Amino acid sequence: MVLQKRQLVKNWKVNKEMKYQECISVSLVSSLTISCKATFSASVGEIFLPLTSESDGEKDQRFIRRRLYMMEYDKIMEDLICTGCKLCGFPMNMEERNVFGQIRVSLYCQKSSSRLHTLCLIYRKFMLYVWDESECIPLLVTNNCAEILFGNITAEQVYTCYRDEKIQSSNGRNSDDGTSTHAKASKGGESSDGTPSDQEVNQRLNNIKQGERTDFYKIWVILLKMLLRHESNSPLKFTVNVNSELSQENGRFELIGMTMPCV
Template sequence: MASAIGWYGPLIDLSKASSHVGDFVQLLVFVHRSTPVQYKVSKGGEIVRTDIQVGDDTRPRFTVSLWQKQMGSLAISGDVILLQNVKVARFGDLIDARTVSCSSIVPLVHSYELMVSEDELIGNSRLGTAAKEKLKKVIGWVKANELIIRNQKQLSRNWKVLEVGEHKDCTSISEVLNLTCSCKAIFLASVGEIFLPIVWRATCEIEKEKMFISWRINSKDDGGLAEDFICTGCQLCGSPLELDRSKHALKQNSVPLYCDKSSNRLHVVSLIYQPFMLYLYDESGSLPLLVKNKAAELLFGNIPAERVYLCLEANLPVHKSSSKDVPETHYHAGGPQHGAPAEGASDIVSPSGDEMDREEKNKCHGSVDFHFVWFVMLKMLLQQGKNSPLGFEVNVDPRLDRESGRYEMVTATMPCFRNK
């Protein structure tokens, strides 16, 4: 059977995936959710990956990464599909599967067909004996767990015309996606992926995976994560002020002249978190969220980027240190500006630059290692399927596309769920 249809490996249960790390396998699964991860780069082209969460009768949740753009349209939530010639991989404690050039997807049963009797569905398929038996088990598992009803549930939508600046409580991501006016949306969602566009340096195909932080978090050999997250920029507006980074961030062509978050329009220069995309999901869909410096601090437990970097530098050997300068001045395009800090600036930017660096590094040796705490927070955020949803407040600007900040994070909170 395998040779007749070009299979490179066995048809396995998801529970046995850990025994096939590095091997090609076939997976017959139910699709819970499909999350496209897409980023358009300023030089043209785009990086596309679709993460699907699947399950079968032996394991309810398992992640498969689809690296071929056309495959994403075939993996529809609520369908039963056959994934052919996918490769099982391990990153730290995480085991998942990914497609390669010889992989393919065969839709077997659409969600609306799952209401039909199992015998009729299986009888009409052209699968072999083992695959038919597996299909029967998966369909039975889906019906027993009422996954059909859950995926077909009609979610409430709000068609009210929103006023600018209005706060809107949304019950799901699909409701946020249907907002057509500028507003602040408040909703619950889970974190699926963090995408950091590393486009200021040349990257090969393999290095593109490093832009997906869940991969790097679970890779024992990868370093430089904090250095890629942190750059010189404005504390208030979150714009990178390093020319090689700013010209790629959010499709900008140059360093922004003035700060739109400052009372005197001057940038407050310090080490900041590089803008990144946070991909959220719930049962209704997925949403890409732009996260800039101030919002990133909240997401990472109120830890400023500068503290992370100074602790990292303090723990590195001298010959490996690649210190970023911590600017002492405020900045606009005409040159540095000395004087009073803008309204809203924090105490991180100190008038005693070198002295502050030495003091902060000494503190890192004797107290909290903020780099380690930041890494733990980042890893906890990406424990997909193990965390409760977070509460998000998001600025919605329908004039922008998704990759340029249509949805921008303001705050994130951990809601308290109480049993009635």
């Protein structure tokens, strides 16, 4: 009898189907009191980076739109991209803190069945402030949705192009020094009969190859600037997971999808 009454203990979670709400304004999303999925239209206002040990004491540095006017593209990229888990978006090279500055450490991956993090370069979690005439709310954006926001360009692609450009410009400076010495002897890289030297041919071939390669870093900077241009952008359609147990600043609304409305 005792056995019959005892409840079976489950060691797995049953995925509950979440309610779906289509909201006509941001204030309606903000007033949702249950955990659900919600879709709504809003304009992008600002990207805000939560506290890290590196950005402590520099509150202004955490507003990306302001920094775009100062053309700090390299520093913005270094702040937005870090080593972390591709699945759950947890950063590995710094301590993650919540909005109150408390350190949070995640040893296990919440989004992997093996509980192991999958490390690579990722977009660090950030808050995307969206608004309409009724209200402004922050959406938590993790790596996978940041990729959607940045035209499916991965953090790995942005960083690799940025790094290669730095290496090439540094090599270019070094080879310029070498060429200038060479030029004195052979008229700017050409041999005595006027044909280009092997070194000159290789340099030209490299330039052609560089021209053919897509520069994801520059495209990403342009997309970032366009995304944060208030004046001429139409509202975007967002889908979020609403977690009623969290405050807005700690990820109550997590972005899970974004589409551009057809004009």
